[in-house]
């Protein structure tokens with residue numbers, strides 16, 4: 001039956017008999033009637049165990065397959081039910097699709113690959129499906145990948161972070177493996193209970209294996225880590241510390257700006273200060289000529305704001321330097337901050353003293369700040385891409401796909417193309 005073999009390959013199905021292929025005029029689609037090969041029949045849709053036949057279920061149904069050239073294609077088959085000892089009466093497994101899926105496995109894998117690599121509109125148009133459907137497909141594909149390989153295996157150094165989604169109203173806890181830069185776990189929530197669920201999933205021996213846990217300095221995270229990870233050092237995610245300094249600098253800039261506008265009524269000065277925002281934020285080596293000019297102007301006209309800028313820069317330098325040298329510079333910075341007479345930075349100095357041990361731990365750790373920050377940035381970008389998904393589950397699945405190493409290979413390619421994670 002060479003004809004059937006060719007169709008089997010074309011449709012990207014295995015352990016499947018292609019009985020007949022017709023062109024459905026009404027649908028404008030190719031429809032292939034199929035059935036599972038002998039050994040693949042009467043299996044539970046969830047566990048795959050051989051089970052007794054129950055009934056015909058809802059009769060024949062269709063699964064969307066990958067387009068054949070320019071024409072949509074469907075598989076059509078019976079969908080009988082079986083009686084599984086564990087899962088009860090359930091629709092039988094089919095070799096060409098995942099349980100409860102309305103699309104073939106090849107279609108779903110291609111959809112997930114595209115979702116990780118292309119824009120939302122490209123995926124929707126190319127595959128002729130709604131973004132909501134993409135969300136459901138991605139969730140199934142990721143669950144499938146995780147069932148085959150547990151991402152929590154062998155973790156030693158992890159990072160815990162909070163990511164806002166839904167325009168900042170809701171939060172995800174995300175856990176990243178610092179050795180691979182991969183996202184390994186995420187859940188909706190921002191509390192001890194949710195974080196404890198991660199350590200429950202990791203298990204006692206998994207928790208005991210952890211050597212280093214990094215976080216943003218939130219007390220509730222520290223408490224849980226101390227009670228669950230007995231062999232791990234708590235380490236600060238130091239890019240958050242640099243972010244605190246940037247926030248403090250912005251507070252000073254706003255103060256100076258408001259003062260210029262209100263007290264002095266000096267509109268020109270206020271406008272120029274407003275224009276300095278980016279020059280003050282950026283790393284000095286990335287400044288444009290124009291921004292360097294603006295910074296020089298701040299140095300000449302506003303000593304207080306310029307001092308705040310220097311405080312931010314020295315802190316950033318200490319953090320970047322790492323090691324003993326960085327720690328010495330940080331000590332110098334703390335002394336400077338305590339007598340600088342700029343409330344935002346005095347307060348920042350106090351905050352850093354509170355977290356000093358964890359910050360020192362990070363400066364002595366081998367973890368790369370750049371890798372941690374880049375994974376963090378990628379997850380934040382994803383939350384915007386996946387905004388159209390209704391559930392946090394779909395958003396999490398999308399993140400696991402793109403930065404969790406769960407992206408499947410394209411149908412017909414044997415080597416999985418892992419989504420490359422590179423520190424920038």
Ligand SMILES: [Zn+2]
Pocket residue numbers: 044045046047048049084085086087088
């Ligand atoms: Zn079962």
